[in-house]
Amino acid sequence: MVLFFVTGNEGKFREVSALAARFGVELRHSRTPYLEIQADSLSDIARVGAQQAFGLLKAPCFVEDSGLFISSLRGFPGPYSKYVFLTIGNRGVLKLMEGVEDRRAVFRSCVGYCGRDGRPLTFEGKAEGRISTEERGRGGFGFDPIFVPDEGDGRTFAEMSVEEKNALSHRGKAVEGFFRWYLLHKEE
Numbered sequence: 001m002v003l004f005f006v007t008g009n010e011g012k013f014r015e016v017s018a019l020a021a022r023f024g025v026e027l028r029h030s031r032t033p034y035l036e037i038q039a040d041s042l043s044d045i046a047r048v049g050a051q052q053a054f055g056l057l058k059a060p061c062f063v064e065d066s067g068l069f070i071s072s073l074r075g076f077p078g079p080y081s082k083y084v085f086l087t088i089g090n091r092g093v094l095k096l097m098e099g100v101e102d103r104r105a106v107f108r109s110c111v112g113y114c115g116r117d118g119r120p121l122t123f124e125g126k127a128e129g130r131i132s133t134e135e136r137g138r139g140g141f142g143f144d145p146i147f148v149p150d151e152g153d154g155r156t157f158a159e160m161s162v163e164e165k166n167a168l169s170h171r172g173k174a175v176e177g178f179f180r181w182y183l184l185h186k187e188e
């Protein structure tokens, strides 16, 4: 039985397919646009998204919703990260953070899975870190050039390989938790 990852974000798919290969999960990419609700909670967004995607594909599938929560901005942009990235981008965020001493931030990820019973399940992961003072690195996507994970060696996510980022990232942790569950419960 193949498993669909439904996402329009190629960067997410690259990271998740590296993990799928490691776990021996047979993964397919679906770019089917599903309706994404707007909400303050990533797990609500992922749960409804997984159900929507399952309704369209009629096959076991998962979606992943993520966001960057900056402490000194009281969690902004959080669930609105995509919009903020597309509008003000990394430079805009660095500008908002000019002269700000508290640079703590956390990336959060929530995987929403829906199998044949139509009941969605969620799996979460987070990566704590700091907003850098300048953009560094060319890898990854989105806010990667300005995020330095606490568990790392001072490099931004954009300065790491896909495997290095997966080992530390919010998405890596959420997807790893999901794959471990999936391998025990998958439908044949």
Ligand code: ITT
Residues within 6 Å of the ligand: 006, 007, 008, 009, 012, 036, 064, 065, 066, 067, 068, 081, 082, 085, 107, 140, 141, 142, 143, 144, 157, 169, 171
């Ligand atoms: P989907 O089709 O999967 O929904 P998306 O890009 O719209 O793709 P989200 O709604 O989850 O995904 O938006 C999350 C945004 O947060 C994403 O567009 C990035 O700007 C940012 N983001 C999430 N995870 C990130 C990561 O690992 N590195 C850098 N930026 C990230």
